Amino acid sequence: MRKIRIIEQISLDGVIQAPGGRNEDGDYPHGGWAMPFFDPAILEAILEAQGGRFDLLLDRRTYDIFAGYWPKAEKGPLADGLNAAAKYVATHRPDSLGWGPVQDLGADIVKGVRGVKAKDGPDLIVWGSSTLTSLLLGQGLADEVLLLVCPVLLGRGKRFFSDSADPRELALVSTKAAPTGVLLNAYRHVGSLRT
Numbered sequence: 001m002r003k004i005r006i007i008e009q010i011s012l013d014g015v016i017q018a019p020g021g022r023n024e025d026g027d028y029p030h031g032g033w034a035m036p037f038f039d040p041a042i043l044e045a046i047l048e049a050q051g052g053r054f055d056l057l058l059d060r061r062t063y064d065i066f067a068g069y070w071p072k073a074e075k076g077p078l079a080d081g082l083n084a085a086a087k088y089v090a091t092h093r094p095d096s097l098g099w100g101p102v103q104d105l106g107a108d109i110v111k112g113v114r115g116v117k118a119k120d121g122p123d124l125i126v127w128g129s130s131t132l133t134s135l136l137l138g139q140g141l142a143d144e145v146l147l148l149v150c151p152v153l154l155g156r157g158k159r160f161f162s163d164s165a166d167p168r169e170l171a172l173v174s175t176k177a178a179p180t181g182v183l184l185n186a187y188r189h190v191g192s193l194r195t
Contacts (some may be wrong), residue, residue, distance in 0.1 A: 010149055021035070050123075090129075133162055170190060
């Protein structure tokens, strides 16, 4: 069975919206907030977390953002890995998926994810995809979470975990600080919150 690994760039106050660019996610006023902190140590951590070969598990919005950027990006280990990965997408518009190899998850997203996870293949990496991450964690389908915690407070924007999601417990596996002040915190999913 494949592992599902979530990778998120996140602010200190839990925002994950538009870390890569100003026009990445609509008119979010702070788009690109994570890029000043990107350095070789972060790239190394991302490449290590993704593994040598991986597939992508994305919601439709993140798929569209990635499809608009990565096929035209400068070649390198990150771009090459993302472009080569099979993409599994939660979408209601499967006929318009052009960045491949690609497959939609079907009408029942949980059933689709369970089916993909049960297949032989490389681990599944989730980037962004705020609508999907809460579902994966809530259903116990995510195995690991890597948070790239940037030293910024954004105040508003899409959060890593939605207000309607069930509380979850994670266990810290490792932590490392990049020279730019980003904390690279790796967690494994434990289960429901204990009180």
